[in-house]
Amino acid sequence: MGFGDMRWQDGWFSGATRLASPNFNARPQNAPIDLLVIHSISLPPGVYGGPEIQALFTNQLDCDAHAYFARLRDMQVSSHFLIRRDGELVQFVSCDKRAWHAGVSHYRGRDNCNDDSIGIELEGLEGETFENAQYATLSVLCTQLVNKYPIAHIAGHEDIAPGRKFDPGMGFDWDLLKGKLELSDTFFPHARSGEKKA
Numbered sequence: 178m179g180f181g182d183m184r185w186q187d188g189w190f191s192g193a194t195r196l197a198s199p200n201f202n203a204r205p206q207n208a209p210i211d212l213l214v215i216h217s218i219s220l221p222p223g224v225y226g227g228p229e230i231q232a233l234f235t236n237q238l239d240c241d242a243h244a245y246f247a248r249l250r251d252m253q254v255s256s257h258f259l260i261r262r263d264g265e266l267v268q269f270v271s272c273d274k275r276a277w278h279a280g281v282s283h284y285r286g287r288d289n290c291n292d293d294s295i296g297i298e299l300e301g302l303e304g305e306t307f308e309n310a311q312y313a314t315l316s317v318l319c320t321q322l323v324n325k326y327p328i329a330h331i332a333g334h335e336d337i338a339p340g341r342k343f344d345p346g347m348g349f350d351w352d353l354l355k356g357k358l359e360l361s362d363t364f365f366p367h368a369r370s371g372e373k374k375a
Contacts (some may be wrong), residue, residue, distance in 0.1 A: 183317075185325055188271030193258065193315070200235045200255035200277050202295035203341060205292050210272065210326040213319060214279055216334045217301040217345040221245040225262050225300055234259070234269045243339060253277065256296035258318060261266035264310030272326065282337040285330060292336045295322060303335075303346035312350070316357035329364065336366045 183306060184191045204210070220229035221243050232238040240250040258279040259267045270276040278296030282289065297318065302306050322328055333349065334342040356367055 182305070183321060188273030190258075190266075190268055190272075190317065190318070190321060191251060192247070192321070193266040193268035194237065196231055196267050196269055198255040198276070198295075199236060200253045201270040201274045204273070204275045208293040210293055210295060211329045212284065212290060212337075213328055213331045214290060214294045214296050214334055214337060215315075215318065215331065215345050216278060216296060216298045217303050217349070218298045218308075219300055219302050223302045223305075228299065230259055230298070231267065241324065256298040258296070259298045260314050260318070261300045261310050262308050262311065264314040266314050266335040272318075279334070279337060281341065284332060284337040294337075295326070295328075299345060299349075301345065301348070303344040303348070304348050307345070307350075307353075312353055313352065315331075319358055321353070321355065323358075323360070330366075331358075331364050331368045333361075 189195060195293040218230055219225055220233060222245065229238060234255045236253060238246060238249060255269050255276045257268060257270045257272055257276045259269070272295050275291050276296050277291060279290040284290055287293070297315065299307055299311055299315070319331065334344045334345070337347060351365060
C-alpha cells in the first residue's frame with residue numbers, strides 16, 4: 178500500500194482513511210502515550226471484507242443482522258486504527274485522544290491501558306495468520322507512531338489482559354514485525370532472543 182505524503186494533524190495520520198468514531202474521550206492529563214496494543218477482530222468471526230467492523234466502531238452495527246452480533250448490542254468500543262486484510266488503513270480516533278479498545282487491563286505496572294496506549298486492530302481471527310499486506314502497513318504505521326509519540330512498548334491485547342483476551346494470538350508473527358521495525362527487544366513482550374510466546 179502506498180502512503181504518499183505521511184503527515185500528522187491533531188493526532189490524525191494522513192496515510193489513513195479517516196472514519197471518525199464517537200467512542201473516545203480525553204486522556205488523563207500528562208498521560209504518556211508509550212504503548213501500542215495489537216488486536217485482531219473479524220465480524221462475524223472469521224468473515225472478512227464487510228463493513229461490520231467500521232459499523233461497530235461508529236455505533237452503526239445492525240445487531241439483528243447476525244446471531245453473533247446480539248452480544249455486541251449497546252456496546253461502545255473503538256480503536257485508533259484498523260488494518261484490513263488488503264493492507265488498507267482506517268483511523269477512527271485521534272491518537273491524542275483515548276479510544277476504548279483495551280478494557281480492563283494492566284501492563285508496565287499500570288492499570289487502564291486505554292489511558293496511555295494506541296490501539297491497532299488487524300482484521301483477522303485470533304490464532305490464525307495475517308496477510309503480508311497487513312504486516313507491511315503495520316510496520317509503516319508503527320514506525321510513524323514511534324517517531325511521533327514516546328512509544329516504548331508494543332504488546333498484544335492478550336499481554337495486557339491475560340486470560341481475558343487472546344488476540345492477536347499465536348498466528349501473529351511477532352518476530353516478523355520486530356525484524357521490520359528493527360527496534361530493541363525491550364519494546365516487545367515475546368519476541369526476545371528469537372523466541373515466540375509459548
